[in-house]
Amino acid sequence: MNRKTSLPLLFLIPPLVVLAILAFVPTIAAVNIALQNRELSFPNSSYVWFANFIDLFNDRRFLNAIRISLIWEVVTVTATMLVAILLAIFLYETASLRMRNLVTVLFIIPVMLPRVSAAFVWKFMFNPLFGLINYPIKLLTGAPVDFLSLPSTALASVAIVDVWQWGLFFSVIILKLLETLPPQPFEAARLDNARTWEVHFYIGIPMLAAPLLSLVFVKMVESLRAFDLIYVMTRGGPGIATETLDMYAFSQGFVEAGKISYASSMAVLMMFATIIAFTVLWKWVRKWQ
Amino acid sequence: MAVKSKSVASKIVLTALVLVAIFPIFWVFLNSFKQLVDIVSTTPKFIFTPTLDNYIYVLGRDNVQHGLFNSIIIAGLSVLIGAVLGIPAAYAVARYPNRFSDDIQFFVLSLRFLPPVAVAIPLIAIWLDLGLYDTRTALVITYTLLTMSTIIWLAIPAFSRVPREIEEAAIVDGYGPYAVFFKVALPVAAKSLIGAVIFSFILVWNEFLIALMLTTSDAKTLPIIASEFTLLGRNVPWGILNASVIVLSLPPLIFVGVMSGFINSALKKKD
Incomplete structure (x- = not known):
């Protein structure tokens, strides 16, 4: 297939040019706007250079948002992977082939829901008046718990929705990966009287290290897209207990103030942080494959 | 016997997992056919007179x-x-x-x-x-x-x-x-x-x-x-x-x- 042909050029150049324009125009504009003092309600703006960034680091609400975003990232990635691995092993060990096929369809339903729908589904579940989760609590204690309005439970409650979507989905993928492994090492370990969890912990999981790392990576990228869940379920509240960086940038740039330059400077910091972190991580993950 | 009770237990866990996965969505589906009084009831209602009013x-x-x-x-x-x-x-x-x-x-x-x-x-x-x-x-x-x-x-x-x-x-x-x-x-x-x-x-x-x-x-x-x-x-x-x-x-x-x-x-x- 190495004959001289125009195909690769014709097939690659136009899409790549379009992609580059679509990607670089907004990102360069983001940096440009971040260096100004543009506000949505005023037409005039001028360059203030790094003033927005200096303000950011004196902004306690911004520092809080960084903290919440980091907690969200660590909690959802860890919980998703734990749930997914344990579920996959459980399904692998106990479910019949027919059951597995059924489960692999049912378990991807949550992740396919629009995030807005998933958020509403669980907002109803947590509802203190008639939420299903609160019926047993009301029976036991007499009073409902408003999970989404308590600073101590709000973030965890939203995280449950994220893990519900992604943990179940990843368990299907890990189950499929377990099924592709050669059976011999498992059988050998069983002959040596290894317990089920030992077989998986010492043989199955290490054999899947590379794809599992890729899944961790995918989840880290996807966890950054938690905005929809938080917007619908808590709007960043109570107070600022669930206000992640994108939520704060949204409210600064759009809702409360229209300070689009200030919001953009936040977005620029996020962009640099994620691009650098994910590029390094990706190269590292690739080395394992 | 031990094997049998183990498989029963795992079937129960499996059913519970499937419920966790899809029941919240199914519940929304049910509620979408309910009148407001049937949604805001003190106990969950599974039997009710369905209505299409919400969709209409x-x-x-x-x-x-x-x-x-x-x-x-x-x-x-x-x-x-x-x-x-x-x-x-x-x-x-x-x-x-x-x-x-x-x-x-x-x-x-x-x-x-x-x-x-x-x-x-x-x-x-x-x-x-x-x-x-x-x-x-x-x-x-x-x-x-x-x-x-x-x-x-x-x-x-x-x-x-x-x-x-x-x-x-x-x-x-x-x-x-x-x-x-x-x-x-x-x-x-x-x-x-x-x-x-x-x-x-x-x-x-x-x-x-x-x-x-x-x-x-x-x-x-x-x-x-x-x-x-x-x-x-x-x-x-x-x-x-x-x-x-x-x-x-x-x-x-x-x-x-x-x-x-x-x-x-x-x-x-x-x-």
Whole structure:
């Protein structure tokens, strides 16, 4: 297939040019706007250079948002992977082939829901008046718990929705990966009287290290897209207990103030942080494959 | 006996897991057919007189119809453009590797690293300056970044899985490179490619943050409209809200079977 042909050029150049324009125009504009003092309600703006960034680091609400975003990232990635691995092993060990096929369809339903729908589904579940989760609590204690309005439970409650979507989905993928492994090492370990969890912990999981790392990576990228869940379920509240960086940038740039330059400077910091972190991580993950 | 009780226990756990996975959605589905009194009851109601009022109200509203229309047009067009540009690009990367192939793949992937808010905020300013803010055109163009990069990323392995021998046989038969693509590679990879295209459709259909920031009235998509039902009047219209969640979720859920097949073929045992 190495004959001289125009195909690769014709097939690659136009899409790549379009992609580059679509990607670089907004990102360069983001940096440009971040260096100004543009506000949505005023037409005039001028360059203030790094003033927005200096303000950011004196902004306690911004520092809080960084903290919440980091907690969200660590909690959802860890919980998703734990749930997914344990579920996959459980399904692998106990479910019949027919059951597995059924489960692999049912378990991807949550992740396919629009995030807005998933958020509403669980907002109803947590509802203190008639939420299903609160019926047993009301029976036991007499009073409902408003999970989404308590600073101590709000973030965890939203995280449950994220893990519900992604943990179940990843368990299907890990189950499929377990099924592709050669059976011999498992059988050998069983002959040596290894317990089920030992077989998986010492043989199955290490054999899947590379794809599992890729899944961790995918989840880290996807966890950054938690905005929809938080917007619908808590709007960043109570107070600022669930206000992640994108939520704060949204409210600064759009809702409360229209300070689009200030919001953009936040977005620029996020962009640099994620691009650098994910590029390094990706190269590292690739080395394992 | 021990084995039997163990298998019973595991069946119970398995059933519980399936319930956790789908019961919350099923409950919303049930509630969408209830009158408000049946939703706000002191004990959960499984038996009730179903009503279609919630759906009639939701589907009868102008803003829902408009949002549905917007979502279909915007998702449809951006997926179409993404597929027309993305699928050939993926084929070129898969079959004509050059020294930039790795960089191209990484560039396409890295677009997914961009926080959506970092794209949306500058685009507010750009579309405002161009006079295209709150238009379907602006959203289609913005979403094309999403659909095209997703389709390229998923279509590369789809083309790599096409057995080389088939394409080489076609060349021997006198097919030119373009004929090989259109008449051999495209039909053989079609099933996986459809999976990739549908996946990108679901992504765009479900997208919320960018649509929220780039629309104020005319170009609002269905997720934005659905999220606004909580703001109706003083009493929260729970039945209507449930029905709107179901309406919004149906298009992606139609494709559950296709997506499951797509995952299966992507993770199949390599012989």
